Amino acid sequence: MTIEEQSKDEILSEIFKALSEPNRLKMIRTLNESDKEITCGEMSEILKLSLSTVSYHAKTLREMGLTNTRKEAQTKYLSVNRQTFKKYLPGFLDSL
Amino acid sequence: MTIEEQSKDEILSEIFKALSEPNRLKMIRTLNESDKEITCGEMSEILKLSLSTVSYHAKTLREMGLTNTRKEAQTKYLSVNRQTFKKYLPGFLDSL
């Protein structure tokens, strides 16, 4: 295994850890299937989770580069970051 | 989300959990890159982990259907289960 592969394993396993939590995977599926951005409050209603829990998961997904965040006034709009998936899990979003 | 997708999410998140542990991901990479089966003892040397820890991880991977196990006398030979990857993460092994 090369040095590059070692760090790729680390990045990949962190991405997998982010996706291993069922509610986070649901968030990705929801964002992937949506034709528009979704706010944290909307996600809270869709997943029947408290806003603080959604915020916690959203932070994890954002920090792993799996989602984009656009802030407009107090509202945060979430969307899936297709580039990251394309780079590390090509084809995954299409198979989801 | 349909009922089928719900259970697919659960299976997928369990697969991701299995792959989110760096040593298990290394085991999959090692098996994927090998042209022959690998024993638990060999894996223990390759990953510098105790045999009990390798056995513990091997069990997780086997139970998720990510590896095959072939027993010959006392020895267990591990290999990657390509069908499971093809079904749930098509293209992943090639991109690994």
Next chain:
DNA sequence: TTATTACTTCGATAGTTATAAAACTAATGA
């Protein structure tokens, strides 16, 4: 300024997990 909205962070808790040593099991061989 005060209130409201939308989200984040803190704090506490309950549950999960990775690790290895020790004990155990099963197969082979002397």
Next chain:
DNA sequence: TCATTAGTTTTATAACTATCGAAGTAATAA
């Protein structure tokens, strides 16, 4: 039978994580 080999399970521990309520922050509106 006894010893060796290969792997599993048990046990204990230390570390991590998901959850939510409460408190905090920042932007807007009255």
